[in-house]
Amino acid sequence: MIRRPLKQVRGVLRLPLLLLIWGVFAIAMWIPAVHAVIVDDHQTSQSFFYSGIVGLTLVAFVGLSVSNRVPRYGMPGQLMTLLATFVLLPLYLAIPLQDALRNTSYLNAYFDMVSALTTTGADIFDRPGRVPDSVHLWRVLVAWLGGMFMWIAASAVLAPLSLGGFEVTTRAEPGRSDAILRESQRPDPRRKLIIVTRALAPVYAGLTLALALLLMLCGESGLVAVSHAMSIMATSGLSPIGGIQDAQAGLAGEMIMFLFLLFALSRLTFSSDTVAVGHGRLDKDPEFRSGILIILGVPMLLFLRHWLASLEVNASDDWGMALTSLWGAIFTVASFLTTNGFESAYWFSAQEWSGLETPGMILLGLAVMGGGVATTAGGVKLLRVYALYLNGLREMERLVLPSSVSGEGRGNRRLQSNGAFVAWIFFMLFALSLTLISVALSAFGIPFEQAMILAVAGLSTTGPLVEAAGQVPIELNLLDAPAKLILCFAMVLGRLETLAIIALLSPNLWRN
Template identity: 40%
Template sequence: MVVLIALTGGAMLLPAAVGFTLREHALARAFLYSALLLISLAMLIALAIRGMASRNQKFSHPFYYLAAAYLVLPLLMAIPMVEAIPGLGFFNAWFEMLSAFTTTGASVMQDAGTRPINLWRATVAWGGGMFFLVAVTALLAPLRLGGFELFGMHSRVTQVARGPAGRHLRSPLEGGYSDRSLSRMRSASAVIAPVYLAATLVLWVGLSLAGNPPVIALILAMATISTSGIAPSGALGGFVAEVLIALVLLMALSRRLWPGAQIIRQEDPRLWCDTELRIAAAILVVLTLLLGLRAMYAPLDAAFAPRLAELWGIVFTSLSFLTTAGFVSEVGRSAEGVFSGAAGTVLLALALCGGGVATTAGGVKLMRVFALFWQARREVEKLVHPDSVGGDGPRLRLLRQEGAFSAWLFLMVFILSMTGLTALLTLTGVAMEDAMIYITAALTTTGPVAQMTGPVPLDWADLSRLGLAISALGMVLGRLELLLLLSVLWSRGSWAD
């Protein structure tokens, strides 16, 4: 936590430097003084805890590390926002930072803000995306949570855990959790951070060459790699920029596109045989064909080029919401009209599906969707042919059994969380339909979906403070992986006995 506080302070120097460059001295000083404050605080805490005894194993579960980060860091990140934006208030600043750190991208600021402010929001989201990639690799993978349970079922560890007759032996959570979290996070950071930074720099250079101003290009690059969707209005900057963004968004569809993919075991090492990429491709192709036909229903004398642009807009917007980024194409401007009204629920469904396991994308995740689909396919087959034998190989058979059960458990927890939070939000005076959209956007960490779904665009600033607090809880639950919280309760319950 001390390192994270110091890194937060160091990150504030970037908007401070941009503010001084743009001659926004008051804003730049707010970030500079806050950076010095946090760096000094981190140094004092480091000196105070140096030489202390080892941590209490009672709180060594990864849930406590992640919960502490999402509770403490946004409070510190909000300090310069309060000083830089008069009238924003600490609560709204905290919501902005929590939304950015969870890569949700929801905003309560009425105007777009200055470039240093948008850069700070994008920087927080960028850091939150890298933090989650490191945490999910270092903390959730050893517990086979966060979607890893769908990949590791055919590993030797799991086969030993199942026993000779499929009987239950022991789980990684039984007998306590080995507290090597910090060392694992350091190792994961050394592998992931260079690639994460390099991809951001390459996209930044590409967007700058495509004609975007350097600061706007950096904001877009950070928002893309973190799938936060934080960008000023009208900042995408043309077809070339959208193609570059779409290529980077593909990294949010599969963990195998990131370093350290050996933690995911698959029978076929070829990238084009990746299950998550195939599912995403199928969803995008079917959706593009259906919405493309709907959009093409126009007079025959309509120009061909605008229709191609609209088709690209459908592909780009669908990919963006599937990866929970939330960008809307500016090349195919009529694509926004395609998703208007009832068709806007398509974007909501895409955000619910989510991206790949152990990526910055939120949602239910594509692999869980595939596990449920494969089990449903087998059940329908058994209804037609009751005596049939399901083949598909050992991996897919296990995916239909344990994988489908795990995916179903996550889906039920997700739905129950959505129901409970929606009910709480309606008690604050929000209409039922609007409350469901807000909570879905929060749980899937796709803030822009609130503006694209429903009869009229929704504004996060219209929520009361209690409503914003409920939505913030949804963002944290959606980012923490709900099964992680259950694992804490489960490991303290019957398994501990």
């Protein structure tokens, strides 16, 4: 009796991966449907409930039609599934969203779902009161599932292919690895994917639950606490109240969220199965140390600027304001470095204290650097920045002593040479993508400054930049349809990264 259910479960797991992901999101639609019933919003409940039924029905029909096929899974197919998930799945996820709101277009709904699924968090619905609470729950839930999806895909798909930042430390070429051959020799290459899911999904869910409970203990309401907890873990920056400035948790809540933002600095904060550069200790991890240095260094520079630029600003000695401004800068810097995008309630005090009217360039630079490899953060990634830093130090040393030998350890020497070369290639591809997207947006009448902010927000998956980086917030719902589609492309490209797209076009990958 026990073998039959196990056999059925194994049969379900052998279905196409995109079909399984589709089914998971179809079931997830019933969560906002139940919430809508509880808050007596039956129209919204019907939209999500019936959309979930339709989605599961399609999954069942397609699953039955392919159940007799002998599946042949491989790493290229899984990488293609990642691309199809971010492009095609939002077409289905936007249906209940558009039906529940009724006052928005399908393109806006699709844009919002792409933004949520890629954990970008670019809020096209600029007024929080416009969207019902159940719809807010759906948006943060999609972003949370998208973050967990990337956690799992980083270890099970990108790491074996030497992509997603792992190409900096590996000896193989990006998109090629000996692991491809080993995976192809197994009867089911998705076995690793299942193992990684079983290992990481409980950790991801447990951390989110712990953060939500801590926020509620600080006085936050249930929906806001859950939404902010999901947004912090997924680094999406979505909030049902438009940010954490008006949150009831206050300073204690910000401090708790700051601690959980550190999980996006390095994979070693939650797992050691994919060590970046040979170090299994967090205090020796270059990503974590670089992230902490930036989080403490940038706010300190802003703090000291109060006296360094005392001729331009009012050099007040209010130490209460000084401490609150320092904290506001620390939290906001950590938030944008991890591509979350939450602004501290004391960020305005930090701007007044430092005398910077529009610190948009600082936020843009932090978002471009991004967080750690194999986390939910986007951007260039701290490991690539560290590799370029080591290479720069080595080149300056060779200018003085051309015949010198690097004194770095074995792992760092590899970062200085091959790792830095691959990191530089990725940085150039990132800059080229940024240029092309900015030019494409400018072609549709968007001013250059706004086009640059939108391009960085999309490629770094830091949606809140559209409101925080410029002098005037950018209203996404006023953009033309082609501009919205370009931003959708930028968000997908920023989530998967350019090297992964190039790897999909490589004949060697499919030949292996």
